[in-house]
Amino acid sequence: MFGDYSLGDLAAIFAMQGFAGLILFSVFLLMALGLAIIFGQMGVINMAHGEFMILGAYVTWMTSNFFQAYLPALFSGYFFVAMILAFLASGALGMLVEWGLIRHLYKRPLDTLLATWGLSLILQQCYRSIFGAREVGVDLPQWMLGSFQVTDAIQIPINGVFVMCLTILITCAVAYVLYWSRWGRQVRAVVQNRVMAGAVGINTERVDRYTFALGCGVAGIAGSAFTMIGSTGPTSGQLYIVDTFLVVVFGGAASLVGTIASAFTISQAQSTLEFFLSGSMAKVLTLLAIVGILMLRPQGLFSLKVRK
Amino acid sequence: MLAISNLHVAYGQSEVLHGLNVAVSPGEIVAIMGRNGMGKTTLMKALMGIVPTKSGSVSMNGVEVTGLRSYERVAQGLAYVPQGRMIFSAMTVEENIETGLVASGGKAVPRDIYELFPVLLEMKARRGGNLSGGQQQQLAVARALATGPKVLLLDEPTEGIQPSIIREMARTLKRIRDERRLSIVVSEQVLSFALDVADRVLVIENGEIVRDDPRAGINETEVAKYLSI
Structure with missing residues (x-):
């Protein structure tokens, strides 16, 4: 399949596809971070995670419309406001869902699976009723349009670079919160032994609620980033949920490094293969490779070595 | 410091503790002896709010903790080292x-x-x-x-630990008590360890306290009877 291209062409193709893959990597990673917090840390399989992301995307869209209509002078900075609002909206919805639904279903993974699946259908219909079935697109501010011309053959879009910087920043923030903050220690203690965590003085219910909210909030930010690479519709989130689970399981649940490595591998494989093969063949090859690796290493790419 | 009065604890319909009364004074080390299945661990878990209390009350320094959750009991000064x-x-x-x-x-x-x-x-x-x-x-x-506890609960701390370290542990517990002036309640099956560490030895049998002896006047063979199978 490489035969028709010259060496220089190939290099340019790999560079550009690699970069396109990096944007996909950003969305995967942000989605997977939220899911890894919720699934890896709390053991809850959240099928509605895609819908939390789409909520973030709709919030971004609404913010952009608001700025266009009422504050056109500040339009170039709307995205930062939108991100914060997306985080808060998805986080608040997550907190509500944890309180109303999830907390009654801990230790019942299959029931959570069904309940959150139902929740995702409800949310989709809500979006359809409120925002309409047509997909909406967000106008980007002027400074995010265009691209850096690296060489004659290689162009790198500015919004892609922006999304990536954003992702790196948020990943670092999440890592800090989970591994170095006082609150993160409480989360990890609750995850490992809920009863014992309570018996050393940790309010486990509150920790659960805020952990779930954080996971959903990060999905909301993923939604903000998503508006730059795709158009937002009621069911757009569903397309990403399977891939995201794949990222989390392949990376090894409860491992942040694993999640990053696996999001990178999967998105790069996907993006590069897509150029040379059809989209579905690329998917088949990626999936086959992952299935093979998981058969050899069921615990995922990275896992802690600790006496059980 | 810690006062347990008429404590009943049940798993569903089967009652495990039938009305316990124990009072622990500040700075006192109390050992609770008993064979497996007599209710030692259940008592500890009930004190920490891990197993719900059916009736009776537990109070810390006069503050009722019976209805509180685990983390709230910790805030009241209870600390727990589980089995x-x-x-x-x-x-x-x-x-x-x-x-x-x-x-x-x-x-x-x-x-x-x-x-x-x-x-x-x-x-x-x-x-x-x-x-x-x-x-x-x-x-x-x-x-x-x-x-930062006022009362430290230890559930069978000697289980699965080699004898030389058990003696060391008895010394450490007494040191903790002396330095921090806290009360210690320790459940135990090893009599020598209990005699080493405790000021008072209780025996629990079928969910009831059947003996309560100060360390000084204890009849070892009488207590040992409840431990041998």
Whole structure:
């Protein structure tokens, strides 16, 4: 399949596809971070995670419309406001869902699976009723349009670079919160032994609620980033949920490094293969490779070595 | 300090503790002896709010804690070292101790905890799960002490630990009591350890306290009868 291209062409193709893959990597990673917090840390399989992301995307869209209509002078900075609002909206919805639904279903993974699946259908219909079935697109501010011309053959879009910087920043923030903050220690203690965590003085219910909210909030930010690479519709989130689970399981649940490595591998494989093969063949090859690796290493790419 | 009155605890319909009355004074070490299945662990779990109380009351310094959740009881000054240690195995030694600081509001691990258990300072960056049984036991006690307790509950601390370390542990517990003026309630099957450490020895049999002897005038053979099978 490489035969028709010259060496220089190939290099340019790999560079550009690699970069396109990096944007996909950003969305995967942000989605997977939220899911890894919720699934890896709390053991809850959240099928509605895609819908939390789409909520973030709709919030971004609404913010952009608001700025266009009422504050056109500040339009170039709307995205930062939108991100914060997306985080808060998805986080608040997550907190509500944890309180109303999830907390009654801990230790019942299959029931959570069904309940959150139902929740995702409800949310989709809500979006359809409120925002309409047509997909909406967000106008980007002027400074995010265009691209850096690296060489004659290689162009790198500015919004892609922006999304990536954003992702790196948020990943670092999440890592800090989970591994170095006082609150993160409480989360990890609750995850490992809920009863014992309570018996050393940790309010486990509150920790659960805020952990779930954080996971959903990060999905909301993923939604903000998503508006730059795709158009937002009621069911757009569903397309990403399977891939995201794949990222989390392949990376090894409860491992942040694993999640990053696996999001990178999967998105790069996907993006590069897509150029040379059809989209579905690329998917088949990626999936086959992952299935093979998981058969050899069921615990995922990275896992802690600790006496059980 | 800790007062238990007419405590009934049941798993569903089957009642395990039938009206216990125990009072622990400040600075006192009380050992609760009994064979397996007599209710020692259930008592400990009921005191921590892990198993719900059916009737009766538990109070700390006059504050009723019967209806409180585990973390609220910790805030009232109860601390718990469970059977099997239950340390957070994927977290480092230091992080394990720091989980106890949430209740006491401290920021860094107090120096005196490391002075008590120097081996934990040496291993503070290791994962808790990779320590030996005796070290994990020390870690579990350190974690409990980090909450700043008034009453320390230990559930069978000698289980699965080699004899030389058991003697060491008795010394450590007495030192903790002397330095921090806290009360200790320890459930035990090993009589020699209980006699080493306790001021008062209770015997629990089928969910009731059947003996209550001060250490000084204790009849060892009488107590041992309840322990032999």
